[in-house]
Amino acid sequence: MAQSDLFATRRQSAQAYILRRILTNPPAALGAIVIGLMFVTALFAPFIAPYAYDQQNLDQIEKPPSAAHWFGTDALGRDMFSRIVWGARSAVFVILMVTLVNLALGIPLGALAGYLEGWADTIIMRVADILFAFPGLLFVFFVASTIKPGVMHWARSSGLSELANTGYLDYAVVILALGVIGWAGLARLIRAQVLTIKQREFVLGARAIGVPTSRIIARHILPNAVTPIIVAMSMGLGDIALSEGYLSFLGIGLQPPAPSWGNIIAENAGRYWRQFPQMIWLVFIPGLVLAAIVFAFNFFGDGLNEALNPEISD
Amino acid sequence: MADPKPEQSLVQVKGLKKYFPITQGIILQRKVADVKAVDGLDFEIRRGETLGLVGESGCGKSTTGRAILQLYRPTAGDVFFKGKDLCKLQGEELRKMRRHMQMIFQDPYASLNPRMTVGDIIGEPLEVHNISKGKEKKERVQELLQIVGLNPYFVNRYPHEFSGGQRQRIGVARSLAVNPDFIVCDEPISALDVSIQAQIINLLEELQQKFHLTYLFIAHDLSVVRHISDRIAVMYLGKIVELTDRNALYKTPLHPYTKALLSAVPIPDPVVEEKRERIILVGDVPSPVRPPSGCHFHTRCPIVMDICKKDDPAFRDVGADHWVACHAV
Amino acid sequence: MGTLLEVKDLRTEFHTQDGVVHAVNGVSFHLDEGETLGLVGESGCGKSVSMLSVMRLIPMPPGKIASGQVMFQGRDLVKVDDEEIRSVRGNKIAMVFQDPMTSLNPVLTINTQISEALELHLGMTKEQARKRAIELLKMVGIPEAEGRIDDYPHQFSGGMRQRVMIAMALSCSPQLLIADEPTTALDVTIQAQIIDIVKRLKRELGMAIIWITHDLGVIAGLADRINVMYAGFVIESASNKELFGNPLHPYTLGLLGSIPRLDAALKSKLTPIEGLPPDLIEMPKGCPFYDRCRYRTEKCANENPALELGAVRHWVACWHWQDVRKLRKQ
Numbered sequence: 005m006a007q008s009d010l011f012a013t014r015r016q017s018a019q020a021y022i023l024r025r026i027l028t029n030p031p032a033a034l035g036a037i038v039i040g041l042m043f044v045t046a047l048f049a050p051f052i053a054p055y056a057y058d059q060q061n062l063d064q065i066e067k068p069p070s071a072a073h074w075f076g077t078d079a080l081g082r083d084m085f086s087r088i089v090w091g092a093r094s095a096v097f098v099i100l101m102v103t104l105v106n107l108a109l110g111i112p113l114g115a116l117a118g119y120l121e122g123w124a125d126t127i128i129m130r131v132a133d134i135l136f137a138f139p140g141l142l143f144v145f146f147v148a149s150t151i152k153p154g155v156m157h158w159a160r161s162s163g164l165s166e167l168a169n170t171g172y173l174d175y176a177v178v179i180l181a182l183g184v185i186g187w188a189g190l191a192r193l194i195r196a197q198v199l200t201i202k203q204r205e206f207v208l209g210a211r212a213i214g215v216p217t218s219r220i221i222a223r224h225i226l227p228n229a230v231t232p233i234i235v236a237m238s239m240g241l242g243d244i245a246l247s248e249g250y251l252s253f254l255g256i257g258l259q260p261p262a263p264s265w266g267n268i269i270a271e272n273a274g275r276y277w278r279q280f281p282q283m284i285w286l287v288f289i290p291g292l293v294l295a296a297i298v299f300a301f302n303f304f305g306d307g308l309n310e311a312l313n314p315e316i317s318d
Numbered sequence: 319m320a321d322p323k324p325e326q327s328l329v330q331v332k333g334l335k336k337y338f339p340i341t342q343g344i345i346l347q348r349k350v351a352d353v354k355a356v357d358g359l360d361f362e363i364r365r366g367e368t369l370g371l372v373g374e375s376g377c378g379k380s381t382t383g384r385a386i387l388q389l390y391r392p393t394a395g396d397v398f399f400k401g402k403d404l405c406k407l408q409g410e411e412l413r414k415m416r417r418h419m420q421m422i423f424q425d426p427y428a429s430l431n432p433r434m435t436v437g438d439i440i441g442e443p444l445e446v447h448n449i450s451k452g453k454e455k456k457e458r459v460q461e462l463l464q465i466v467g468l469n470p471y472f473v474n475r476y477p478h479e480f481s482g483g484q485r486q487r488i489g490v491a492r493s494l495a496v497n498p499d500f501i502v503c504d505e506p507i508s509a510l511d512v513s514i515q516a517q518i519i520n521l522l523e524e525l526q527q528k529f530h531l532t533y534l535f536i537a538h539d540l541s542v543v544r545h546i547s548d549r550i551a552v553m554y555l556g557k558i559v560e561l562t563d564r565n566a567l568y569k570t571p572l573h574p575y576t577k578a579l580l581s582a583v584p585i586p587d588p589v590v591e592e593k594r595e596r597i598i599l600v601g602d603v604p605s606p607v608r609p610p611s612g613c614h615f616h617t618r619c620p621i622v623m624d625i626c627k628k629d630d631p632a633f634r635d636v637g638a639d640h641w642v643a644c645h646a647v
Numbered sequence: 648m649g650t651l652l653e654v655k656d657l658r659t660e661f662h663t664q665d666g667v668v669h670a671v672n673g674v675s676f677h678l679d680e681g682e683t684l685g686l687v688g689e690s691g692c693g694k695s696v697s698m699l700s701v702m703r704l705i706p707m708p709p710g711k712i713a714s715g716q717v718m719f720q721g722r723d724l725v726k727v728d729d730e731e732i733r734s735v736r737g738n739k740i741a742m743v744f745q746d747p748m749t750s751l752n753p754v755l756t757i758n759t760q761i762s763e764a765l766e767l768h769l770g771m772t773k774e775q776a777r778k779r780a781i782e783l784l785k786m787v788g789i790p791e792a793e794g795r796i797d798d799y800p801h802q803f804s805g806g807m808r809q810r811v812m813i814a815m816a817l818s819c820s821p822q823l824l825i826a827d828e829p830t831t832a833l834d835v836t837i838q839a840q841i842i843d844i845v846k847r848l849k850r851e852l853g854m855a856i857i858w859i860t861h862d863l864g865v866i867a868g869l870a871d872r873i874n875v876m877y878a879g880f881v882i883e884s885a886s887n888k889e890l891f892g893n894p895l896h897p898y899t900l901g902l903l904g905s906i907p908r909l910d911a912a913l914k915s916k917l918t919p920i921e922g923l924p925p926d927l928i929e930m931p932k933g934c935p936f937y938d939r940c941r942y943r944t945e946k947c948a949n950e951n952p953a954l955e956l957g958a959v960r961h962w963v964a965c966w967h968w969q970d971v972r973k974l975r976k977q
Contacts, residue, residue: 205428211389213443213492214416223442227433374834481923511689512861515940516905516919538834541864545907545917568909582839583909584864588887590910592827598843599836601790605814610838 016037025311032307038300045089046096053086057263069285071181076285088290090263095297098178098248099241105183110190111233114287115221118198132188140247144181148256152177174258175232182247186240193236197229204228235309244300249294265294328500328532329363329386334395336385340607354606355381357556357614359395361641362635363500368533370524370547370564372540372579376603377553380424381537383502386418386534393440399500406522409500420493423474424505430477436463436488437473443495462491466521480543483514490521494529507542519546540583544568552576555614556631557605562640572642575615613645621646651822651855652701657715659700661695661707666928670696672879673715675954680822683856685870685887687863687902691924693879694859698825702742703732714796738768741816743902745828747808751800757784758796762816768819783814787844806837810844817848820952827859842869863902867891875899878925878935881954885961895963895971897940935968942967942974 009060026032045052061081069076117128155173201207202225210224222310251257252266253273260267272286337352355378363369373379373601384390388404397404400418407415423429430439433472440459444450450458457472460470465486477485486506493501503522509513523546525531543550544564551561552575560573570579578597585591604610610617616626625645633643671693678684686694699705701717701724717724719740724732736742744750751759761783762776771779777796784792787810800808809829816824817891826845830838842865849856860866866873866887873890875883875898883896894900901920922939925931934940934947946966954962957972965971 022521205423205425206431208384208389209421209423209429209489209492210431210442212387212421213444213446214413215442216413217448223434224431230429230433310506366915372838413939413954418693457652483923512863513689513905516917518922519917520906520919540835541909543909544909545913565913572708580909584835584838584842584862584868585908585910586863586867586903586906587908587910588890588891590869591864594868596839600841602806602837603834 009225021307022311026304026307027284027312029297029307031303032311035300035302035304035307039304040295042092042300043096045092047093049089049093053083053089055083055086055088057087058082058261059086066283066286075289078268078286083137084268084286084289087263087268088265088293091265091268091290091293094258094264095245096271098175098182101175101179102182102186102244102248103237105242106186106237107189109183109187111194111226112189114191114194115198115212115226115229118195119202119217119221119225121199125195128191135185135188136183136192140182140185143185144177144251144256147177147181171259171262174262178248178251179255181251182244186244188235189240190233193232194226196228197232198225201225203226232314235305235312238308239302239305242298245294245297245301254262263292269294326365327362328365328399329534330396330398331359331361331363331386332396332398333565334359334382334385334397335393336381336390337393339406351607352554354609356385356392357606357609359558361551361558361561363532363534364549365499365532366526366530367544367548368535369542370550371534371536371553372543372550373553374538374579375604376555376606378556379538379553380504383421383504383534383536387416387421387502414447417443417496418498419500419502420495420496420498422489422501422503422506425509426482426489427477427509428457429489430485434478435474435476436480436625439477439488440495441490443492447496449496458495459491462495465494465525466491467517481512481514483517486510486518488523490518490525494525497529498531500532500534501577502534502536504539506535508537508539515542522546528564540579552579555603555609557614558641559615559644560640560642561633562638562642564636566640570640572636572640572647573644574619574621574646578620602609613643649680650677651680651719653681653716653718654697654701655716655718657700657717658713659696659705659710660713660950661705661710661719662742668927669930670879670927671700672877672930674881676874676884677879678823678855678857679903681849681855683858683869683871685859685861685866685873686859686876687866687873688876689861689924691878691927695827697876698742698827698857698859702736702740702825703924704736704742710970712742713744734768737764737816738819739821739841740823740825741819741821741825742825743809743812743816743829745831747812747832748800750812751808756797756799757803757811761818761929764815779818780814783818784811786817787811787814787849788840789814794952794977806833806840809833809841813841813844813848817852817854817865820852821854823855823857825857825859828861829858830865831860831862838865858877863891863906875902878930879927880951880964882934882936882964883961883962884954885958889958889961893958893961893972895957895961895968896936896965897942897967898936900937900975934964942970966976 026036059082064073064077065080065081067073068080073085075088077083090237106295113128117125126253152173207220207224212219248257248264249266252264253270255270258264258267260271268290269287272283334356335358337354337355339349340351340353341347342350359382371379371382381390385392392405395405402415404412404415437459440462441455444455444458459473463470463472468484468487477488480488506522507518510518518540524531526533535543535546547560547564550564550567551558551636552573552577553559560567560571560576567576568580571580581595581597597620601618604617613626613629613631616622619626623645631643631645633641635641636647655675657671657674661668661670669718674697674901686698688694696705698710703724712725715725719735724735727732758777758780761780762773765771765776765779781792783794784796788809789795789810830841833841846869847871858866858869870887872886874881875896877898883890883899890899894903904918905920907917920939925935925938931937933949934951937943937947940947952966953965954964957968959965
């Protein structure tokens with residue numbers, strides 16, 4: 005054989021290429037930094053926060069930002085900076101768990117619908133359509149107002165009042181509600197991907213060498229559907245953070261004193277309106293943090309999309 | 319070519335048909351017509367030979383290859399291979415047979431999974447047929463890379479890092495991994511550049527001798543098919559119209575379509591081109607949804623007779639293993 | 648016959664993320680009125696890009712015509728303003744592409760698409776344009792042209808679409824028709840039909856043609872003169888018969904040896920050109936064919952040969968063409 009044919013063309017690592025394209029895209033790079041900061045903050049919240057999130061200091065009520073309290077204090081004398089830091093932990097926990105539920109439902113259901121077609125497809129996709137058409141907020145109200153009290157009651161009566169009081173149930177409600185709603189969009193996306201990828205020749209190639217169906221889905225189809233899933237997810241993460249925020253704001257999400265950005269805004273919103281603009285930091289700072297996260301995920305998702313599909317950006 | 323018993327047949331195709339239904343309606347789908355891609359084929363592929371299958375796009379040649387390998391389940395007919403009727407095998411039984419029959423695809427860009435390394439791609443058949451694992455598998459993959467003329471050092475690279483010709487070599491290595499008897503080569507060179515085509519043709523010929531392979535070589539380029547095949551079958555609109563030894567097909571073509579096809583192939587020599595008489599066929603290939611009555615070729619045939627519009631000519635041996643389906647012969 | 652088109656030292660490059668792709672690297676050639684020039688080479692050799700550069704149809708950016716002149720009827724098409732080049736395109740120089748489906752607008756009828764150029768360049772009225780469009784369709788052999796003129800592109804087969812493309816290209820009676828692999832996507836029997844039509848139209852209308860192809864067989868039956876391109880260079884240029892009868896560049900020779908001929912005696916093996924074309928981003932310093940050449944020497948690695956006269960009206964870019972000729976004859 006020819007010697008020169010032994011040398012492949014340009015050697016290029018896909019990961020390095022994607023990374024370079026994200027880092028050279030300013031909004032995406034900024035998004036990545038903000039997201040990174042949030043995760044670090046969430047992970048090291050106890051070390052970063054100077055006070056406990058529920059520690060009250062009654063001498064320091066509604067103080068504006070200072071050296072001791074960077075983001076000021078609220079009406080109960082709690083350190084706003086600490087509460088926001090701990091809030092990051094709540095947000096990250098909810099984001100990750102909801103995404104996990106979305107993926108656990110969306111990937112297998114979407115892949116099955118796309119690969120099998122026929123009846124399985126019809127049933128799965130009609131359920132997804134219903135979830136899509138159904139107002140998500142209504143569903144959460146429903147869970148929070150009917151199922152949750154029932155479970156609480158059951159927990160208290162069966163001697164598990166600890167569980168009812170710690171607030172774990174609040175997390176469970178938020179995660180379950182957002183998770184069950186969110187998979188439909190993901191399943192649709194995956195189904196569409198699977199339908200196209202199934203037609204590609206390398207799938208026929210895998211069948212030709214005798215690869216079993218389950219392995220074809222897992223090794224040949226899904227890995228090729230990953231790109232749009234990652235992009236949709238990174239944009240969806242911002243939405244989850246926002247949803248958790250508004251659920252808590254409306255009082256059906258995480259309950260005080262749990263530190264959630266939505267809670268923090270809700271607790272302080274009343275004051276903010278009455279005493280505008282003196283107490284502005286109480287709402288403005290947590291609002292800004294939440295907005296920054298949502299933008300960061302969207303910028304990063306856009307950048308990722310461009311990096312993974314270079315042809316759309318030029 | 320170098321087989322001691324060239325007459326022994328390895329694959330027998332009997333009455334093979336593949337229709338693709340055309341459906342209408344979104345919720346209640348009903349069949350409105352069929353695309354008759356392959357419409358009744360009878361032929362055999364002999365052990366150790368290369369049978370060329372030529373025809374223009376839409377004639378059903380690729381579908382034939384895929385239907386033989388049961389990648390498309392035939393609508394009717396039988397395919398006997400190693401004493402078994404592949405059309406009657408199901409599930410796991412069929413999957414196990416794939417060890418003995420393989421395929422090389424046309425498009426080296428589309429037929430390799432872009433997310434798998436070359437090592438995984440070539441190693442996959444070894445794994446799914448429980449042939450070898452771990453270190454043994456790795457060694458076999460490297461051996462295969464060497465056999466097809468690639469550096470074994472490339473195992474951890476991805477398909478996008480290779481040129482078209484190199485990818486086609488990867489595809490060849492994958493099909494060889496399980497030591498098959500029979501390989502369907504579906505236009506393996508038509509996506510490649512001219513100077514690379516010859517590399518792959520030579521490789522396929524070398525491998526055939528070395529591993530006693532039997533090929534069904536599907537292509538639209540008659541010059542290439544004539545070069546590589548022992549016998550050639552010419553397809554038109556779902557049917558084989560002529561099948562014979564490559565020399566006979568070139569020197570004494572009997573079917574008017576074969577003649578037209580041969581005359582349309584350009585020859586890279588201006589002196590020859592100047593003197594050539596071309597048979598220019600009128601019109602286009604009719605739709606396989608509604609093929610013409612009688613002989614499918616009668617709408618374009620320069621020597622059409624009345625009988626051709628009514629009766630479908632039988633595919634018969636006219637002597638010296640020369641098969642043809644034409645009323646005028 | 649006068650010179651219709653003269654291209655001098657044309658260089659086209661593309662600025663990409665990975666670096667500068669040197670697609671066309673100083674191509675010079677001329678074309679006489681009424682002449683058919685074949686441009687032969689493999690994918691990436693610059694044959695299409697050089698012609699798109701002539702028409703100023705390469706996307707800029709990332710593309711850039713780095714240098715060169717394209718003299719057409721006393722004007723340098725590289726330098727004229729956008730309005731002037733538009734008056735040349737489709738009017739004086741027309742182009743036919745490989746895939747007629749992507750070059751035709753799927754939502755407009757054939758009549759609308761052919762008439763557009765006639766109304767634009769020749770100032771015809773709607774009725775005049777329609778009449779002319781029907782004439783053109785008849786000229787390219789579309790049966791029942793009157794009935795089919797209001798059809799949409801998808802209602803035509805591939806071969807018929809390519810005929811429509813040719814009819815459109817010829818609508819303004821161009822002096823030059825650039826055909827970019829117009830038969831590559833077609834079957835051989837349809838290809839034979841199209842080539843037949845083009846030959847007839849050339850006889851009748853007398854326009855010059857530049858036919859871009861990778862298929863040596865097609866060009867052998869069509870061209871007066873042939874330029875062989877490799878890695879953005881013209882490496883050999885001669886009349887059709889001279890090129891096939893007396894190829895002097897190792898690459899041309901290699902191409903001829905690597906394709907099986909339908910009429911030749913059966914050989915046991917083909918002689919492929921081993922290896923791959925060079926990376927157009929990191930162009931070699933010397934001859935671009937060096938890696939794959941069996942006649943290479945030290946000199947070839949360091950100096951890129953220019954075109955020189957090897958026989959009568961036969962130019963070749965190789966340091967060793969004399970050796971090639973000697974060895975070939977043995």
